[in-house]
Amino acid sequence: DAGITQSPRYKITETGRQVTLMCHQTWSHSYMFWYRQDLGHGLRLIYYSAAADITDKGEVPDGYVVSRSKTENFPLTLESATRSQTSVYFCASSESGYNWLKGDEQYFGPGTRLTVT
Amino acid sequence: GNSVTQMEGPVTLSEEAFLTINCTYTATGYPSLFWYVQYPGEGLQLLLKATKADDKGSNKGFEATYRKETTSFHLEKGSVQVSDSAVYFCSTGTASKLTFGTGTRLQVTL
Secondary structure: OOOEEOOOEEEEEEOOOOOOEEEEEOOOOOEEEEEEOOOOEEEEEEEEEEEEEEEOOOOOOOOOEOOOOOOOEEOOOOOOOOHHHEEEEEEEEEEEEEEEHHHHOEEOOOOEEEEOO | OOOOOOOOOOOOOOOOOOOOOOOOOOOOOOOOEEEEEEOOOEEEEEEEEEEOOEEEEOOOOOEEEOOOOOEEEEEOOOOOOOOOOEEEEEEEEEOOOEOOOOOEEEEEEE
């Protein structure tokens, strides 16, 4: 399917377990992003990547790890899940960069709802 | 830092009613402004945007005007439809940061 996909769409895991959320885009966009969406907080940036093998921290990176060995994939790993990481996670991509002053658009995946028990 | 304040939801309207969702922001300099929409079960998608003061963004009957003097970017639609039921996010964009508001849920009933 063309576009940006995330898997799984729903995940329940236990405290302390490692879990990886997958993100795949077919546009060859250079920039990719991970957000979490929590009630009362809107969307908060976890990590972003400007290209394969280039990643950087966002607003709330603690407890998360990312990698980007291929342009089209940007997995997010929770190394030891905690209840505070229960959230909806969105992956996004951007064609032309990270300069929102130009009005660049982000394209979002459908999200993964993660519950940590 | 940047911040975005949106009116609390949910907003419940009858079909064909007039919609306003308020959004105000604080930011250094002159950011770009966006409205994103999230339909049930989907990711966010760009609804409209404005990149400089007094610009009006419009799409699908929705409009918003960049008001620098009041630091606002209120979303309006003259006649809402049931299919407009969604969560609407206002956001500001600077050179390196995109800041989202908490979202406003709109429910349109027949």
